[in-house]
Amino acid sequence: MRVVVCIKQVPDTTEVKINPETNTLMREGVQSIVNPFDEFAIEEGIRIQEKFGGEPIVITMGPPQAEEALKTALAMGCDKAYLVSDRAFAGSDTLATAYTLASAIKKIEQTDGPVDVVLCGKQAIDGDTGQVGPGIAVRMNIPPLTYVSKIREIDPEKKTIIVERLMERGKEVVKCSLPVLITVVKDINSPRYPSLFEIKKAAKKPMIKLGLADIGIPENRTGLKGSPTWVNKVFSPELKSVNGEIFQGDPEECAVKLVDRLINLGKGVSL
Ligand SMILES: Cc1cc2nc3c(=O)[nH]c(=O)nc-3n(C[C@H](O)[C@H](O)[C@H](O)COP(=O)(O)OP(=O)(O)OC[C@H]3O[C@@H](n4cnc5c(N)ncnc54)[C@H](O)[C@@H]3O)c2cc1C
Numbered sequence: 001m002r003v004v005v006c007i008k009q010v011p012d013t014t015e016v017k018i019n020p021e022t023n024t025l026m027r028e029g030v031q032s033i034v035n036p037f038d039e040f041a042i043e044e045g046i047r048i049q050e051k052f053g054g055e056p057i058v059i060t061m062g063p064p065q066a067e068e069a070l071k072t073a074l075a076m077g078c079d080k081a082y083l084v085s086d087r088a089f090a091g092s093d094t095l096a097t098a099y100t101l102a103s104a105i106k107k108i109e110q111t112d113g114p115v116d117v118v119l120c121g122k123q124a125i126d127g128d129t130g131q132v133g134p135g136i137a138v139r140m141n142i143p144p145l146t147y148v149s150k151i152r153e154i155d156p157e158k159k160t161i162i163v164e165r166l167m168e169r170g171k172e173v174v175k176c177s178l179p180v181l182i183t184v185v186k187d188i189n190s191p192r193y194p195s196l197f198e199i200k201k202a203a204k205k206p207m208i209k210l211g212l213a214d215i216g217i218p219e220n221r222t223g224l225k226g227s228p229t230w231v232n233k234v235f236s237p238e239l240k241s242v243n244g245e246i247f248q249g250d251p252e253e254c255a256v257k258l259v260d261r262l263i264n265l266g267k268g269v270s271l
């Protein structure tokens with residue numbers, strides 16, 4: 001059983017400031033963390049490997065400092081890390097990111113062996129699209145199982161997996177063949193905190209850098225050149241003042257006033 005966990009390094013805030021001229025994130029002074037949903041993916045990857053054996057692999061695509069995110073995953077219990085980093089990857093949109101990561105995982109399969117489960121978070125808290133996981137699955141030609149809240153069963157012999165998917169109105173139980181890509185929601189587990197011993201041990205675990213030439217993909221399929229979408233404008237929506245009316249006093253009288261107001265507001269509105 002071989003598991004690869006995809007993680008993204010994100011700014012430690014949901015209120016990211018945007019450079020109005022370049023429309024890119026202003027990361028100065030903002031601490032970076034592992035995307036919170038990816039911590040659940042790391043934990044699940046470690047649990048699968050603890051149950052079935054094997055060494056969980058963690059991968060990220062990003063600038064050199066994304067190595068810090070990989071170190072966190074290694075301290076939690078992953079055994080090997082891949083940093084997919086190259087100037088050519090800069091400015092990738094979700095399509096180029098998914099293509100580059102899928103190509104990197106296929107490359108890893110050539111050295112480490114076939115991958116059974118690829119794990120991702122349900123979305124990144126900065127980009128927020130939730131597109132990268134399914135995008136990787138499509139490019140690896142494996143089924144995507146999104147919003148997974150529980151892995152019920154894995155049968156390594158029959159190469160099957162049964163999961164629960166969190167839907168708006170309940171849960172969906174899906175049986176699927178391996179290999180598979182799973183995106184996880186936070187209900188799936190409680191991520192462990194790395195101990196001091198594990199943090200020290202992590203420093204000795206393999207950290208392998210993969211650039212454009214290592215993965216062997218054409219330059220025009222990644223980075224800005226391989227990104228058909230770009231950010232035209234990023235802005236915070238203006239708060240519009242609402243003309244509110246507050247009824248005070250006896251609740252029954254207020255209710256009558258409210259109904260009158262609603263009837264008057266509704267006059268002239270055709271449905
Ligand atoms: C139209 C558009 C234009 C963009 N242009 C730029 C740009 O010019 N410059 C720029 O820096 N960014 C740009 N971005 C952002 C960049 O494309 C995204 O951050 C990146 O593609 C990941 O998408 P996401 O953050 O929405 O991740 P999601 O799809 O929400 O992430 C889901 C999961 O996929 C995995 N994942 C996502 N990203 C990575 C990664 N890098 N490595 C490993 N695993 C990952 C994680 O498991 C994550 O939980 C753009 C995004 C869009 C939509």
